Amino acid sequence: MASSDSEFNPDLLLAHKLPETRSTYNERDVAIYALGVGACGQDAVDSDELKFVYHENGQEHIQVLPTFVSLFSLGSLTHGLDLPGFKYDPSLLLHGQQYIEVYRPLPSKASLINKVSLAGLQDKGKAAILEIETRSYEQGSDELLCMNRTTGFLRGAGGFSNSYQPFSYKNYPSTQSLAVKIPQTQPSAVCEERTQPSQALLYRLSGDYNPLHSDPNVAKLARFPRPILHGLCTLGFAIKAIIKCICKGDPSTVKTISGRFLATVFPGETLITEMWLQGLRVIYQTKVKERNKAVLSGYVDIRGLSSSL
Numbered sequence: 001m002a003s004s005d006s007e008f009n010p011d012l013l014l015a016h017k018l019p020e021t022r023s024t025y026n027e028r029d030v031a032i033y034a035l036g037v038g039a040c041g042q043d044a045v046d047s048d049e050l051k052f053v054y055h056e057n058g059q060e061h062i063q064v065l066p067t068f069v070s071l072f073s074l075g076s077l078t079h080g081l082d083l084p085g086f087k088y089d090p091s092l093l094l095h096g097q098q099y100i101e102v103y104r105p106l107p108s109k110a111s112l113i114n115k116v117s118l119a120g121l122q123d124k125g126k127a128a129i130l131e132i133e134t135r136s137y138e139q140g141s142d143e144l145l146c147m148n149r150t151t152g153f154l155r156g157a158g159g160f161s162n163s164y165q166p167f168s169y170k171n172y173p174s175t176q177s178l179a180v181k182i183p184q185t186q187p188s189a190v191c192e193e194r195t196q197p198s199q200a201l202l203y204r205l206s207g208d209y210n211p212l213h214s215d216p217n218v219a220k221l222a223r224f225p226r227p228i229l230h231g232l233c234t235l236g237f238a239i240k241a242i243i244k245c246i247c248k249g250d251p252s253t254v255k256t257i258s259g260r261f262l263a264t265v266f267p268g269e270t271l272i273t274e275m276w277l278q279g280l281r282v283i284y285q286t287k288v289k290e291r292n293k294a295v296l297s298g299y300v301d302i303r304g305l306s307s308s309l
């Protein structure tokens, strides 16, 4: 249950305006992010992955992984948001889902203005689901580059509304549901990659400094035996695998990405991503090999490929 000082006030909450944030990045940030999601982590000269880290004609030609844009949604989210009319324990906050739309090829450097809004809040009884939407515009041209919808799973913060009429608010169509059905057929492709024991320590250098991923004491307070991997790092591994196996290595074919974090990943574990190509949609599921446990599932919509698998 939400704590007693947390009088739920939907009018106050839904009227609340979240502040704009700014993001500036360059080729170095792009490369550090790619290393953080395992680019060249198994093979330093892998031609499918080197292009995200290095370019022979200069770093301005480096390619940007589409999941890089998830960094623009971080703002103050990683430690939780201060919201009027709704209180929760930020130490129990988990990343539940991420939905991304990329509208045009990503430049290797840019300055962006991020417009942030509350996209959803649901009372699930034992937990609350909080969704924040971030629309990122290129400074100068004001062109919309991408949109992120970040879902927080707030353990212990549910039960703030009537159990016979749970509170549910969403400002986007129900067709954008992120829960996918995994096909029972053989996957079109499978990719296996080992994360490093230091993976979260490297990934956090891209700007997600939540100590849940680095500090053993903070991890224990959050009820984990040791620091866990960032959900967005696992998502980065999975989408990089799909670009390699299905998109012929071309990151600009990725239009939409959805992912639901099903279970926690510990740095050092091996990720196996299975993918099913269905028209222009790739359904995927990532499992931890050592525990045979599904940790992430979702879909990727692609812009079109010259031939099918």
Ligand SMILES: CCCCCCC/C=C/C(=O)SCCNC(=O)CCNC(=O)[C@H](O)C(C)(C)COP(=O)(O)OP(=O)(O)OC[C@H]1O[C@@H](n2cnc3c(N)ncnc32)[C@H](O)[C@@H]1OP(=O)(O)O
Residues within 6 Å of the ligand: 077, 078, 079, 093, 094, 095, 096, 097, 124, 127, 129, 130, 131, 132, 150, 151, 152, 153, 210, 228, 229, 230, 231, 232, 260, 261, 262, 263, 264, 265
């Ligand atoms: C504001 C956003 C801030 C985000 C940043 C927060 C900082 C943390 C960063 C991280 O990276 S944390 C690491 C990545 N995340 C994880 O490791 C989470 C992995 N997932 C889980 O551990 C579990 O799935 C869960 C989230 C604890 C939920 O499991 P549980 O068994 O408690 O739920 P259920 O009983 O199955 O379902 C209850 C209810 O909630 C819906 N639901 C379930 N999982 C999710 C999810 N991942 N995202 C969104 N919603 C979820 C589920 O559909 C049920 O709803 P109803 O069907 O009853 O309506």
